[in-house]
Amino acid sequence: MKKFVQVEDVGMRFDTKKGPFVALRDVDLAIEKGEFIALIGHSGCGKSTLLNLIAGLTVPTDGVLICDGREIAGPGPEREVVFQNHSLLPWLTCFENVYLAVERVFGAKEGKPKLKLRTQEALALVGLTHAEQKYPHEISGGMKQRVGIARALSMQPKVLLMDEPFGALDALTRARLQDELMKICDATGATVVMVTHDVDEAVLLSDRIVMMTNGPAATIGEILKVELPRPRNRLELAHDPRYIDYRAAVLSFLYEKQAHHEKQAA
Amino acid sequence: MSAITFEKALEAGAAAAVAEPAVVAVARSEPAASAASTASVASSAVPVARDGGAPSPKPESRAGEWLRAAARATLPPAIGLAVMIGIWYLATLSAGGSLPGPVQTWEAAVKLFADPFYSNGPNDQGIGWNVLSSLQRVGIGFGIAALIGIPLGFLLGRFATLSSMVNPIISLLRPVSPLAWLPIGLLVFKKADPAATWTIFICSIWPMIMNTAQGVTRVPSDYMNVARVLNLSEWKIFTKILFPAVLPYMLTGIRLSIGTAWLVIVAAEMLTGGVGIGFWVWDEWNNLKVEHIIIAIFVIGIVGLLLEQMLIAIAKRFSYE
Structure with a gap:
């Protein structure tokens, strides 16, 4: 029960016109229940590939992934994805977008009033009750991303997979959503795997930071355990020496140990 | 004025x-x-x-x-x-x-539109009846084409094997002038009226098949990933994702189809006769009422324009973003 998601000896090879391209090799990772993991690395290091593998959107060419004792063979409601570009359906209102997910997971067991209540609760959790009946094009980018999170949370997934969820947002909105996400995680005890290339975001949010080497044939370079007490406050942490050390460790991995490879590749 | x-x-x-x-x-x-x-x-x-x-x-x-x-x-x-x-x-x-010049044509038009819905037997009817019966033929031919073409387009877009099976046939038949199909229609249906409708059907089915199929293949992969992550049923995928995403493409196909159908009906009716704006043009040519032909050109143009504008308005209603 302790190891909730297990990634064992996973490799991913894509067949391209120029022959096989190895994106990932020998990836081993065990994630505990309730843990917050950040995947960080330079672009093209296969972070998103690893996330898609855990989501079941792609199947690995080598190795095996296990979630809650079962092999991951495809997407499942226990592993929900928050996409980088929110991926809301533009012809549905915010409410309908979330309802679609709720109906899928709980529709067989629960009646409509209960499903509607679940949808409203999920939207309330991200503070969007007032925008329920709006269409995605009528709300801001940050609000869209919150609807995407609400949609994922509404399904009560065991694992929440987030692919650079705040990457496209301005710094202020991003900070607010990070705070909201921390609160939601504390409240729900969700297991989260988040792809990011924001060092501050990784240190602030995670229990462990998984740092990936540069691609092709990327793998896990280092894993940094972030032992900062929760709840975390970004203002207090800014001057906390441990926070500064963690931050420096990630930066040194990215810009000293992995920078050289990037130059070679370029 | x-x-x-x-x-x-x-x-x-x-x-x-x-x-x-x-x-x-x-x-x-x-x-x-x-x-x-x-x-x-x-x-x-x-x-x-x-x-x-x-x-x-x-x-x-x-x-x-x-x-x-x-x-x-x-x-x-x-x-x-x-x-x-x-x-x-x-x-x-x-x-x-x-x-005939503008003045002559205007005078003839005033006379003609004073009573557009008269009927003196099958070969002498008001211009209103002629336009309506042309529209009816276009409606039936186009309607059948939509009923077959749009679902076929969805299938071609969804299943690559089927698409590579049918695409060569479409490429072969699409450039053929619709009027070349008229004799086949006459042979099969033994009557002028269904033959004209058949011609409309065959010319308006291609844009709908091709645009719908293209729309399906162009559904953003993000939306399909949402469907996969949410594990939606095929029915939900169709009603909540595929259909709304393809709708704008489908409407473009419909617009092109109606445009072509309205182009072709005039030519088809010239050949088949009966009541219809195309036949009317030919009849007035035989009567040497050239000003009526010019009026018919305006009427055909205006009706085509109205059809197009109507479909653009519908398309606007269904565009998201």
């Missing part, structure tokens, strides 16, 4: 044309016509602007703005139309009376 003022202006231009070479007259008739249209726009716009602008705090400036906007929107098309009618008029002058 504006058409009459154009014609007065043109008559003025024509008076000059009698004395001078035709080339000079073209240059002269343009400003004359445009001046007339400016006058007519201004005279009709001013009272409207005053009525609307009266309760507002600054009626004059608002009315002025409104007037300028209205002039900017209506003036260029009005000038264009006036130039066209001017060229037509001059062309009829040089043709020596065999081609």
Whole structure:
């Protein structure tokens, strides 16, 4: 029960016109229940590939992934994805977008009033009750991303997979959503795997930071355990020496140990 | 009202044309016509602007703005139309009376549209009946084509094997002129009317198949990933993702189809006869009522324009983003 998601000896090879391209090799990772993991690395290091593998959107060419004792063979409601570009359906209102997910997971067991209540609760959790009946094009980018999170949370997934969820947002909105996400995680005890290339975001949010080497044939370079007490406050942490050390460790991995490879590749 | 003022202006231009070479007259008739249209726009716009602008705090400036906007929107098309009618008029002058001019055509049109729905047997019916029966044929042929073409397009878009099976056939048949199918229709159906409908069917099915299929293959992969992550059923994928995402493409296909169908019906009816605008054109040619043919050209153009605008309005209603 302790190891909730297990990634064992996973490799991913894509067949391209120029022959096989190895994106990932020998990836081993065990994630505990309730843990917050950040995947960080330079672009093209296969972070998103690893996330898609855990989501079941792609199947690995080598190795095996296990979630809650079962092999991951495809997407499942226990592993929900928050996409980088929110991926809301533009012809549905915010409410309908979330309802679609709720109906899928709980529709067989629960009646409509209960499903509607679940949808409203999920939207309330991200503070969007007032925008329920709006269409995605009528709300801001940050609000869209919150609807995407609400949609994922509404399904009560065991694992929440987030692919650079705040990457496209301005710094202020991003900070607010990070705070909201921390609160939601504390409240729900969700297991989260988040792809990011924001060092501050990784240190602030995670229990462990998984740092990936540069691609092709990327793998896990280092894993940094972030032992900062929760709840975390970004203002207090800014001057906390441990926070500064963690931050420096990630930066040194990215810009000293992995920078050289990037130059070679370029 | 504006058409009459154009014609007065043109008559003025024509008076000059009698004395001078035709080339000079073209240059002269343009400003004359445009001046007339400016006058007519201004005279009709001013009272409207005053009525609307009266309760507002600054009626004059608002009315002025409104007037300028209205002039900017209506003036260029009005000038264009006036130039066209001017060229037509001059062309009829040089043709020596065999081609009816704007005035003759206008008079014939007034007579014709005074009673568009008369009926003296199958070969002599009002223009209204002719247009309606053409529209009916287009409606039936197009409707059947939509019922078959749109689902087929979805299938082709969804299943690559089927698509590579059917695509060569479509590529082979699509460039064939729809009229080449008319004899086949006559042979199979033994009657002119279903043969014309069949021709409409065959010409309007291709754009719908191709646009729908293209729409399906172009559904953003993000949306399909959402479907996979949410593990939606095939029915939900179709109703909540595929259909709304493909709808704009589908409507483009429908618009192209209706346009082609309306083009083809005139030609098909010329060959098959019966009641219809195409047949009517041919009949009036046999009666040597050339002004009626010109009226028919305008009617066909206007009906085509209305069909197109209607579908654009529907497409606008269903565009997201």
